Amino acid sequence: MPLSCTNPNCYPQDRECQEGCRPFNQCPNLSRNENAPDANPTEASTTELDGQRVNWTGSAMGLTDLQSLTARSRILLIGLVGMENAGKTTFLALLYSLLRRGQSINYYRFAGSYTLSGWELITSFLTFENGSNQVTFPPHTSRNAGRIPGLLHLALKNKADYLLDVVFTDAPGEWFNEWRSYRQADNAVGAEWIHHHGDGFLLFADCEELAGINRGITRTNIQMIADRLVVNLGSKPLGLVWSKSDVENTRPAMREKIQSHIQTKAPQHYQEFSVSVMQNDPQWHQQVLQAVGWLLDTIEHAADQQVPTIPLADTDDLFLLRRSVLV
């Protein structure tokens, strides 16, 4: 018999209780719908209860899951933006593979993650299995994954040993395809959310497509997405990632047009990076780390500059008057 909970942020179908009740089905906020068919039995077995001591699963997060993170620190949200197959998920898989091999993002050191299973899932495709030398790419990110992108978390420590919670969006390219032509489109809600909440962005330009027969359309699409991104960008950093840089640049004019198009928009903080899963050029992997490091540096630096304005002491206010006398 299906369960529902009075707490809108609780999902009893996950066999967990946001209030921490053990067993979860004993929570007083639960109600049972006796008439609805029981598609998903919810009685907890003893072994299941043993494994459910934490309020996260390790998989990519959704919006509700961000709440536990916001209690710890201000989250830095990095939006990965680009058309279908532009190489966004592969970039994230490459980032995690490099961290897993002990590399660091500039001087930011890996200090944990709430979504290790999510990272492992996308990265497993780029990893050699025992006894097999087959390496593939992560699967396409499905638009049916919901309106909110899969969110992958990294806890990093900066130079001052200060903990940063960084969340990367792994969203389907279709969202941005809709968003570039119509911001209010039904399927663009997720893209709009990323643009609104992102602290920094990486825009992916697919070098394979820019060298192929669809290069004209690809260039226009990238420029249209860039036009959307620069709206209200302010001091947020925007990085342009030339993904699949291993593909020969047979049409340099395409890339130059994109570069000058974005530069005419004069984003305050803008930089370009060339990346690839291939290892012909050691810079391609290093630039994955550098792109993220540059975003974090820029975001942190911008935050330092925001000194709150101190209101002038009002001499009619007895409290402030006393303080000013003491000083």
Ligand SMILES: Nc1nc2c(ncn2[C@@H]2O[C@H](COP(=O)(O)OP(=O)(O)OP(=O)(O)O)[C@@H](O)[C@H]2O)c(=O)[nH]1
């Ligand atoms: N040659 C080359 N191909 C790559 C590289 N990275 C990704 N690809 C190819 O591009 C395809 C798409 O990569 P994804 O990372 O899934 O792209 P995405 O932007 O996440 O795509 P969506 O999830 O559909 O939005 C892969 O399946 C590979 O075939 C690269 O560095 N070099």
Ligand SMILES: [Mg+2]
């Ligand atoms: Mg993807």
